[in-house]
Amino acid sequence: MNTPNAQAPTPYGMAQVAMAHLKEAVYLTVARGPSSGMTNVAIGRALGIYSGHVGHEGHISGTLLALLEAEGVVDQDKQTKAWRLRPIDQEEKGAASG
Numbered sequence: 001m002n003t004p005n006a007q008a009p010t011p012y013g014m015a016q017v018a019m020a021h022l023k024e025a026v027y028l029t030v031a032r033g034p035s036s037g038m039t040n041v042a043i044g045r046a047l048g049i050y051s052g053h054v055g056h057e058g059h060i061s062g063t064l065l066a067l068l069e070a071e072g073v074v075d076q077d078k079q080t081k082a083w084r085l086r087p088i089d090q091e092e093k094g095a096a097s098g
Contacts, residue, residue, distance in 0.1 A: 022064055023073075030074060030083055037082025040065065 009017075029046045030038055038046070044060040065083060068074045075086045 019064075019067075023068060026060060026064060026068060027073060027085075031085055035084075037077060037080065037084035039081050040083070043083065 025047055026043060029043050033042070033046070040060055040062065043065075044050075047060065049060060065074065065076070069076065072086055074083050076083050
């Protein structure tokens with residue numbers, strides 16, 4: 001359904017919406033996963049990603065996880081390679097509510 005003043009989405013806008021959806025999907029997957037965390041491939045498989053480049057089939061993009069890590073949303077255990085939600089410390093919690 002076209003409205004007279006509606007603009008077609010731009011590729012940039014579409015990409016931004018897609019990234020937001022992917023980040024949300026990863027967040028929810030990790031939040032609902034085991035407390036020990038989830039590996040990259042476990043996240044990818046939980047999201048139905050079963051293909052990828054050779055040797056990394058089923059992996060969610062490392063760039064996507066790096067973005068979430070830079071935003072302070074997830075952390076990776078360097079030994080197990082599992083990703084977990086980053087705990088919110090009390091200072092951040094207080095700043096967010098007030």
